[in-house]
Every structure is written in C-alpha cells, then in structure tokens.
Amino acid sequence: MASSRDRQRKLARAKLDRQMARRAAATRRRRQIQAGVGAFLVLAVIVAGSAWALGAFDSDPKKDTAAGDTCLWTPQDASANTNLKDVGTPATKDLPTDGTRAMTVTTNQGAPITAELNLANSPCAAASIAHLSSRSFYDNTKCHEITADGALRCGDPSGTGLGGPTYSFYDEDVPTVPSASPSATPAPGQPPTYPKGTVAMISNPPGANGSQFLIFFKDFTTTDPKYPVIGKVTGGLDVVEKIGAQPTVDNGTGAKVKPKTDVVIQSLTVGEPVTGAAPATSGAPATSPSAG
Structure with missing residues (x-):
C-alpha cells in the first residue's frame, strides 16, 4: 500500500x-x-x-482652396514701411494664364505708351497690374528714375523706390543667360538679355515684386538677370526713348537718377485678356509718333 x-x-x-x-x-x-x-x-x-x-x-476639392490657386500674394507690413499703400489684393484663382492683356500708360510726355502683358509667362504680374490699375493706384504718380541699365522706372506712388501695395509676389519670367565667362562679361554675340522695349518688374529686395516696373529704352545685356519680364512695348517707344535721353538730377538722396522733367503717369489701364493671342516678339517693338 x-x-x-x-x-x-x-x-x-x-x-x-x-x-x-x-x-x-x-x-x-x-x-x-x-x-x-x-x-x-x-x-x-x-x-x-x-x-x-x-x-x-x-482632400475634398471644395475644401482644398490652395489646389486651384494661380497666384500667391504675400502680405507686407504697412506699419513697417509707410511707403506702402493698401488697395486690397488681387484674386488668387481663376486668373487668365493664356494670351495677352493690353496695358496703356498715358503720361505728360506725349503719346500713350502701349504694351502687351504676357499671361502665359507672367500671369501673376499681369493680374497684379490689372488689379492696381482698377484701383487707380498708378494714376498721377511719377516715374522716379532713369536707371543705369537703360530703363525708365515707374510704379511707386511714393517716388522713393520703396513704395508699392501691401502685398508682394514671386518672380515669374527671369531671363536665362549662357554661363558667365571668367571675367563676368557677356559672351561675344550674345543677344541682349533685355531688348529695347522690354517691360519688366523691379523690386527691393529682388523676388518681392509689388507695383514697380521698368520699360527699357535701349538693349541691356547682363550675366546676372534680376528683373522678371512681363511684356513688350507695342507703341510709343519713341516717347520712352525721349524720356531716357533727359538729363537726371538728384532725387533727394544724393543719387542723380531722377528725370530733370517730371514724368507723370496720368493714367494706367489694362484691357481684358485676349485668349490665344501671341505675345509681342522679341527685338525692337513698334513705335508710335510722339505728341510732343
């Protein structure tokens, strides 16, 4: 057991x-x-x-507002720069991106200066200028500088080179050039970077475009382009050339760049988009006789 x-x-x-x-x-x-x-x-x-x-x-297309935006407008602080003028901002979407828009600049110097804004290459610049012109932003302002590069500088109501709207936008169509030579001079036979009659934006600092623009009255060639092209003069180039031939005087800062005779933009208008229109070709644009 x-x-x-x-x-x-x-x-x-x-x-x-x-x-x-x-x-x-x-x-x-x-x-x-x-x-x-x-x-x-x-x-x-x-x-x-x-x-x-x-x-x-x-994402829901109705909620994704950035997806359909054509342009971005960056706010600028008017309290930090009193030369800025608030006239609202252009639309961000449903902007024309094909064809051209006619721009007409009427000054006290003779016949109107006409240009075609290139909507395919510079839709935001064209939209901005059209918006500003609709707010009479440019009316009764002075073209305050004849640049050393051979262009008339306009579009700053303050006349200081620091003015503009309370927004900025990025560069669109900055020309490309062949690689610079060791001496940083243009290659022989290189076509002008900015042919006579070119209309371009100018900003300070570069890339923060607002309202200021250049109209070139002579060819300008450079190995370091900074001005985004927005269009070409189609008439009145002789008026710009006449202004460019003026002597310059001190602009109040010690720089002798101001036209001796005030160049006043009496009005600047932008027409409706012409879809499918070919932008003005490069080279010297058409001219119109001066009225005085």
Whole structure:
C-alpha cells in the first residue's frame, strides 16, 4: 500500500501537470490572438494602401482652396514701411494664364505708351497690374528714375523706390543667360538679355515684386538677370526713348537718377485678356509718333 508521502508526491505532480497544461493552453491562445491581430493589421495596411493609390484619401476639392490657386500674394507690413499703400489684393484663382492683356500708360510726355502683358509667362504680374490699375493706384504718380541699365522706372506712388501695395509676389519670367565667362562679361554675340522695349518688374529686395516696373529704352545685356519680364512695348517707344535721353538730377538722396522733367503717369489701364493671342516678339517693338 502506498505510503502517505507517495500519495502527496502524486497529488503535487498532478497539480503541477494541470498548471503546466493551463499555461500551455494560455500561451497557445495568446499566440493565436497575436497572429489574428497581425493578419488583420497586414490586411488593413493593404486595403489602406490600395485606397490611397485610388485617391480615396484625397482632400475634398471644395475644401482644398490652395489646389486651384494661380497666384500667391504675400502680405507686407504697412506699419513697417509707410511707403506702402493698401488697395486690397488681387484674386488668387481663376486668373487668365493664356494670351495677352493690353496695358496703356498715358503720361505728360506725349503719346500713350502701349504694351502687351504676357499671361502665359507672367500671369501673376499681369493680374497684379490689372488689379492696381482698377484701383487707380498708378494714376498721377511719377516715374522716379532713369536707371543705369537703360530703363525708365515707374510704379511707386511714393517716388522713393520703396513704395508699392501691401502685398508682394514671386518672380515669374527671369531671363536665362549662357554661363558667365571668367571675367563676368557677356559672351561675344550674345543677344541682349533685355531688348529695347522690354517691360519688366523691379523690386527691393529682388523676388518681392509689388507695383514697380521698368520699360527699357535701349538693349541691356547682363550675366546676372534680376528683373522678371512681363511684356513688350507695342507703341510709343519713341516717347520712352525721349524720356531716357533727359538729363537726371538728384532725387533727394544724393543719387542723380531722377528725370530733370517730371514724368507723370496720368493714367494706367489694362484691357481684358485676349485668349490665344501671341505675345509681342522679341527685338525692337513698334513705335508710335510722339505728341510732343
């Protein structure tokens, strides 16, 4: 007959076997659950990836306002620069990006100066000038500088070179030129970077364009272009050439760049877009006779 001690050992052994069996069963269940969760996660990733590829997570076009924006207008602080004038900002979307718009600058120097703004290459510059002209921003302002590069500088109501609207926009169509020679001079036979009659934006600092623009009255060639081109003169270039031939006087800062005779923009207007119209070609544009 088994002793009492043997029976205790058998009972203890059976208890241990039951505990080990329960632990093994629990481990199997845990592994099964983990495997199921893993499979679910893999399936979820596959489904999510397929949905993403098919565009299921694309933002609602009605809510994604930036997607349809043509231009971005960066606010400028008028309290930091009192030369700025607040006339609102142009629209950001649904702006014309094809064809041309006619710009007419009427001054006190003779016949109007007309130009074509290139909507394909410079839609934001054209939109900005059209907006400003609709607010009479340019009317009764002076072209305050004849630049050393051979251009008439206009579009700053303050006449300081620091004025403009309370927004700015980025460069669009800055010319590209061949690599500069070691002497940093243009390559022989290189066509002018800014042919006579070119209309371009100018800003300080570069890349923060506002309202100021240049009208070149002679060819200008450079290895470091900074002015984004916005169009070409189509009439009245002789008026610009006459202004460019004026002597210059001190503009109040010690720089002799101001035309001796005030050049006043009496009005600046921009016409409606002409879709599909070819921009004016490069080279010397058409001229119109001066009225005085």
